Amino acid sequence: MNNQNAIELRDIKKTYKNGALEVPVLHGINASVAHGEYVAIMGPSGSGKSTLMNLIGCLDRATSGTYILDGVDVSSLNDNELAEIRLKKLGFVFQGFNLLARTDAIKNVALPLFYAGIPQRKRNDAALAVLEQVGLADRAKHKPNELSGGQQQRVAIARALINDPAVLLADEPTGNLDTKTSDDILALFNKLYENGRTIIMVTHDEEVARHAKRIIRLRDGLIVSDGPSGA
Amino acid sequence: MNRLLAYLEEAVASLWRNRVRSILTMLGMIIGSASIIAVFGISRAATSGINSTFASFGQSPVIIYVDNSQNYPQQAQIHYRDLAPVKAALGGSAASVMPIWQKTFAVSFGSTRDYVPVNPDSAYHSDGLKMAEGRRIDAQDVNSAARVCDITQDLATKFFGNRPAVGNFLRVNGGQYRVVGVFADIKGSFLNSIGGTSNLLVPYTTYHSDLTDAPMDFLAIYPTDPLRADAVGKVAIAALQHVHGRRAKYTMQNTADQLKIFTNVLSIVGLGLSVIGGVALVVAGIGIMNIMLVSVTERTREIGIRKAIGANRNDIALQFLMEAVLLSICGGGIGMALGLLTTIGAASLLSKQLGTLLIPYLLIVSIALIFSLLVGTVFGTYPALRAAAMDPIEALRS
Numbered sequence: 001m002n003n004q005n006a007i008e009l010r011d012i013k014k015t016y017k018n019g020a021l022e023v024p025v026l027h028g029i030n031a032s033v034a035h036g037e038y039v040a041i042m043g044p045s046g047s048g049k050s051t052l053m054n055l056i057g058c059l060d061r062a063t064s065g066t067y068i069l070d071g072v073d074v075s076s077l078n079d080n081e082l083a084e085i086r087l088k089k090l091g092f093v094f095q096g097f098n099l100l101a102r103t104d105a106i107k108n109v110a111l112p113l114f115y116a117g118i119p120q121r122k123r124n125d126a127a128l129a130v131l132e133q134v135g136l137a138d139r140a141k142h143k144p145n146e147l148s149g150g151q152q153q154r155v156a157i158a159r160a161l162i163n164d165p166a167v168l169l170a171d172e173p174t175g176n177l178d179t180k181t182s183d184d185i186l187a188l189f190n191k192l193y194e195n196g197r198t199i200i201m202v203t204h205d206e207e208v209a210r211h212a213k214r215i216i217r218l219r220d221g222l223i224v225s226d227g228p229s230g231a
Numbered sequence: 232m233n234r235l236l237a238y239l240e241e242a243v244a245s246l247w248r249n250r251v252r253s254i255l256t257m258l259g260m261i262i263g264s265a266s267i268i269a270v271f272g273i274s275r276a277a278t279s280g281i282n283s284t285f286a287s288f289g290q291s292p293v294i295i296y297v298d299n300s301q302n303y304p305q306q307a308q309i310h311y312r313d314l315a316p317v318k319a320a321l322g323g324s325a326a327s328v329m330p331i332w333q334k335t336f337a338v339s340f341g342s343t344r345d346y347v348p349v350n351p352d353s354a355y356h357s358d359g360l361k362m363a364e365g366r367r368i369d370a371q372d373v374n375s376a377a378r379v380c381d382i383t384q385d386l387a388t389k390f391f392g393n394r395p396a397v398g399n400f401l402r403v404n405g406g407q408y409r410v411v412g413v414f415a416d417i418k419g420s421f422l423n424s425i426g427g428t429s430n431l432l433v434p435y436t437t438y439h440s441d442l443t444d445a446p447m448d449f450l451a452i453y454p455t456d457p458l459r460a461d462a463v464g465k466v467a468i469a470a471l472q473h474v475h476g477r478r479a480k481y482t483m484q485n486t487a488d489q490l491k492i493f494t495n496v497l498s499i500v501g502l503g504l505s506v507i508g509g510v511a512l513v514v515a516g517i518g519i520m521n522i523m524l525v526s527v528t529e530r531t532r533e534i535g536i537r538k539a540i541g542a543n544r545n546d547i548a549l550q551f552l553m554e555a556v557l558l559s560i561c562g563g564g565i566g567m568a569l570g571l572l573t574t575i576g577a578a579s580l581l582s583k584q585l586g587t588l589l590i591p592y593l594l595i596v597s598i599a600l601i602f603s604l605l606v607g608t609v610f611g612t613y614p615a616l617r618a619a620a621m622d623p624i625e626a627l628r629s
Contacts, residue, residue, distance in 0.1 A: 059539060059623045080543040087541025098536045098627070102248060112540045114237060159540070 004071050006167050006198045007033040007056060012065035014051050014221075025051045027221040028065070033167075033200060038193040040209035040229065041202045043218035050171075052218065053202045057090055057169050058082045070166035087115055091160030095172035097152040099144040099159075105131065106140040109158045116163065130158040134188060150181035157188060161197075168192065170201040174208055186211045235553075242553040249526075253558060256522045259515030260562025260606065261569065264599055267508030268570025269577070272595050274501030276578045278494055280585030290326075290357035290457060291486035293464040295471070296449035298480035307479035308446035311439045313471060317450070320470035324463050326455045327355035329435050330447035336404040338431060340390040347386065349403065349442065351435035355453060363387075365397040365412030368434050372411075376436035381412040385428040401431070406441050408433065460485050512602060515562065516610035523555050523614035534618055535626025548619035555611020556604060563603025571595060 014026040025048045033039050043049040054060040055067065058074055061082075067075050070089050077085065092098075099108045110127035118126070131137045134154040144152050153173060160168055170189070174182035190211060193199055203209050210229050217225040246253040297307045311330060318328050331351060338347040354370040363384060372379050380401060387396040387410075400407045414430075433442070454463040464483040472479050527534070534547055574595070578588045 054624050057539070059627075080545075083538065083541055083543035083546075086539065090541075092539050094539075094627070098532070098539070100533060100536060102244075111537070114234075115537075115540065115542045115546055117234060120237065163541075 004035075005032040005068075006035045006037070006070055007031075007200070008066075008068040009056075010066040010068075012052075012055060012062045012067060014048070014055065014060075015063045025221050026055075026062070029221075029223060031216060031223060031226065033198065035166075035198055036193075036196050038189070038199045038211075038213045039201070040212035040215045041200065041218065042204065042206075042209050042215055044204065046220075047218040048221040049202050049204075049218050053169065053171055053200075056167070056200060057092060058085045087112060088163060089166040091163065091165035091168045093153070093156050093160050093168065093170040093173045095175040097144070097149070097156045097176070099152055099155055101144055104141050104143050105136065105147065105155045105158075108144070108155055109162055111159065112163045126162055127158070130162045131155070133161070134158045148181070149177050150184055153177065153181075153185055154188065157185075157192075161192075166198060168197055168199045170199065172203055172205075173201060174203075174205070182208070238550055238553045239557070241550060242557045245526075245554055246557060252522060256518055256558055257562035257565065259511070259518040260559050260603065261566040263508060263511035263515045264563040264566025264603065265569040265573070266511055266566075267505055267602070268567050268595055268599055269573040270501060270504040270508055271598065272570060272574030272590055273577045273581075274497060274504070275594070276574060276588040276590050277581055277585065278497055278501075279589040280578075280581060280587070281494065281497070282490075283585075283587070290453055291460075291490070292327075292329075292451040292453050293460050293467070294331075294449050294451055294484040294486065295464060295467055295481050296484075298482045301478070301480040303478075307471075307475050307481065309450055309471060310446050311444070313474055314450075316474055317452075317467050317470045320466055320473075321452070321463060324455055324459065324466065325452050326357075327353055327451075327453040328467075329353045329355070329451045329453075330439065331449050331451050332438060332443055332445070333448050334443060336442060338386075338390070338404075339402045340399070343390050345389065345429075347429050347431050349431045349433060349438070351438040352381065352432040353435055357453060361415040363413045363415040364395075365410070367412060368432060373434045373436050376440045377434060378406055378408045378437060378441065379411045379434065380408045381414060381432045382410055383414050383428055383430045386431060387413045389429070403431065403433070404442055457487065460487060512606055516559070516606040519555055519558050519607065520610040520614060522558075523551060523611055524617070526554070527551060527614050527618040530618075531621065531626045531629040534621050535623050535629065538621070538623035539627060544619040547621075548615040551615035551618045552608070552611045555614065556607035559607030559611070560600070560603045563599050563606070567596065567599035570599075 009029050009031045012026055012029040013024070016023045016025060029052060041049050041052060051060070055062055058069070062075060065075065066073060069085065072085065074082065074085055100111070106124060106127045109130055110123040113123040113126060128137060128140060131140055134157055136151060136154050136158065139147060139151060144155070147155065174185055177185060186208065189199055189201070193213070199212070201212055209215050212229050215227065215229045216223055295309070297304050297309065301307065309330070314328060314330060318325070321328065329351060334349060335346045336349050338345060352368045354368060354373050356367055365381070368379065368381060371377070380403065382396065382401070390396070390401060391399060396410045396413050399410050401410060450467065452463060452467055454460045464485065468481045468483060471481055537547060574590055578590055582588050
């Protein structure tokens, strides 16, 4: 396990087809992320960082290349197999929180376990435990519209953590938050990193990226730099 | 199972969030299901009532009467004296041959007097009529042309009040008749169809000797083998023609055939109305599909979130299918309740004419359930598949 990388990308290319028009977005990405790393992916808009994020998140497939996630080659899996990978190996945190409205925090957090076929009682126990980790155990019964932005993002992080994923993926996790709340969330990420969690974060904000230990910079579908953040 | 229950919980919650819309969508299903159940239930109940009515006639006689379209119908009229040659011709193939007159006579007891339909009866009773007290007319009464009668409960009450009817005497057309029996409930019986609930039966021999010497209205023959009813009727007509000449024309009516035709008509009408109800169900199903498609579009983001979290196609499809089925089952269930109430109401009205009706509850419930399930599944599948096929990236971007 230890000599194996959490993520290995080999010559990943992605081309979108828009009718007869082919739009190449990624031109061959080679990178690997070891277990326990905290990586930020940066780049201006149009650089392909969102596309790369979707590929890493198994929401999309590369046009060519090999992607090995936690020892599994996921390059050629079908939709349902990718869903299974997302369920078992990945946790998502989005810019817009993406919690289910009118559904209380504990149910939101427990949702992945529902799809994993865990019985309700176990789901609730596990969800409460993760909410505890993010400091929101007392808000378990609150619905998203009864929570602040920072609290909603914490619930989203709890949801991403509940299946103990190999990789935690965060897409502009602080994009909708004020500075103070952003710092709280980033501190939470830091704590998770220190506990050994592998984190990959996409951001365009240098300030935010500096919290990661390593920064991969993209431009026009290629990696232009890859190195420690200096943090 | 656990999982299905959880989906169900989700579906209930989601329908509850949009309750007005859910109820309006169900309305189509309610109306469709209610109309199918009501039509089906009532026609089945009525058929059972009509069948039991005919069954209480007992074995159906072949009825022979003069064809009035012939040139000299009076020459063909069936007289009491024709009974003997007809009986002789039929031999063992007829269990009973009886003349029928349908006349009304003055009947009185003390100062109570009324005109009452009087019918002939023989010793052959294939009907299921029960006596409240006393006995039916028997062979001895017939052979001796005794002045005895059986009466209905209504007549017993009218003439005798609280006094015992059996053993008492009624004056019928001037003669004294001893009451030997009172019928129990005759709802939905042969008597009922002739003269309502007031009826008086005397031996047919007495009817002829004391009440009338007019030709009979028709001849009733009970064939020994019900399946040979037509052949028996033809033999009887031939025997009558032998007496009245070849030109005398008679018509034969096989009541068993009539019953068949009647129930056929009823079932065709029921089927036709059920088809209309079926169309209503299809329309309701399209309504459900429409709303589910709207729901899928509205909840694109939710679908995206669920997929990103790890829901696969089946998970998403099942969730939306569950909602559609729940809509149709709830609508169908409410419709079934309404239809059942309508059926029970209609049956209680009809039972005044037809006697006890059987409502096929089990059949109704299972039909309603199966149809609701079918409509929900058929019309919920397309929206569910559309939801399942959504691209998670696109869905999250919405």
